[in-house]
Amino acid sequence: MDKIIISVLILLGSFFILVAAIGILRFKDLYARLHATTKATSFGLLLLLVGVSLFFNIFPVYVKSLLIIIFIFLTAPLAAHTIAKSFTGNGENSENTAENK
Amino acid sequence: MTETVPDIVLSIAFAFLMIAMIITLIRLFKGPSVNDRIAAMDLIASIIMGVILVYLVLINNAMYFDVPVIISLISFIGTIAVSTYLKQKNG
Numbered sequence: 001m002d003k004i005i006i007s008v009l010i011l012l013g014s015f016f017i018l019v020a021a022i023g024i025l026r027f028k029d030l031y032a033r034l035h036a037t038t039k040a041t042s043f044g045l046l047l048l049l050v051g052v053s054l055f056f057n058i059f060p061v062y063v064k065s066l067l068i069i070i071f072i073f074l075t076a077p078l079a080a081h082t083i084a085k086s087f088t089g090n091g092e093n094s095e096n097t098a099e100n101k
Numbered sequence: 102m103t104e105t106v107p108d109i110v111l112s113i114a115f116a117f118l119m120i121a122m123i124i125t126l127i128r129l130f131k132g133p134s135v136n137d138r139i140a141a142m143d144l145i146a147s148i149i150m151g152v153i154l155v156y157l158v159l160i161n162n163a164m165y166f167d168v169p170v171i172i173s174l175i176s177f178i179g180t181i182a183v184s185t186y187l188k189q190k191n192g
Binding site: 006015020034060083084085 | 110177
């Protein structure tokens with residue numbers, strides 16, 4: 001039973017990271033690409049970390065896993081926001097965005 | 102803890118992550134702007150974290166669990182540094 005839960009968590013985590021990669025290839029706009037990557041990657045890594053922590057089931061792994069989860073969920077939106085802010089300031093890139101719409 | 106995950110699960114997870122890595126590398130080489138390439142680099146760091154986590158389950162040993170902590174820290178700092186440099190250069 002434990003094994004089944006861990007397997008499902010690991011498979012779902014890898015699948016969500018794959019979905020994020022498909023999103024960064026297929027979407028037309030930088031904002032759509034950021035929308036795909038930042039959320040799907042955070043969720044996939046959350047599932048992977050929970051699965052690996054349940055697999056090892058010792059205290060230091062739980063602490064480090066919680067640390068990574070908190071840090072990722074704090075910094076992934078910040079990184080996406082900074083990339084988007086640096087995109088709008090550029091003249092030729094905003095022209096490129098209007099062409100893609 | 103003593104139960105092991107079947108090998109087919111780990112193989113499928115590695116296959117998903119490797120396909121994701123190839124797709125992201127295509128975007129990294131093709132990307133029209135520098136910002137697309139920064140987003141692709143950020144995603145590559147996350148994919149490498151996933152590969153290391155699945156590899157920990159494969160070798161059944163938690164000795165590399167510090168590596169994803171450091172990768173998450175360094176990836177964030179690198180993304181912020183390059184984005185801020187681009188913003189100051191263009192504006």
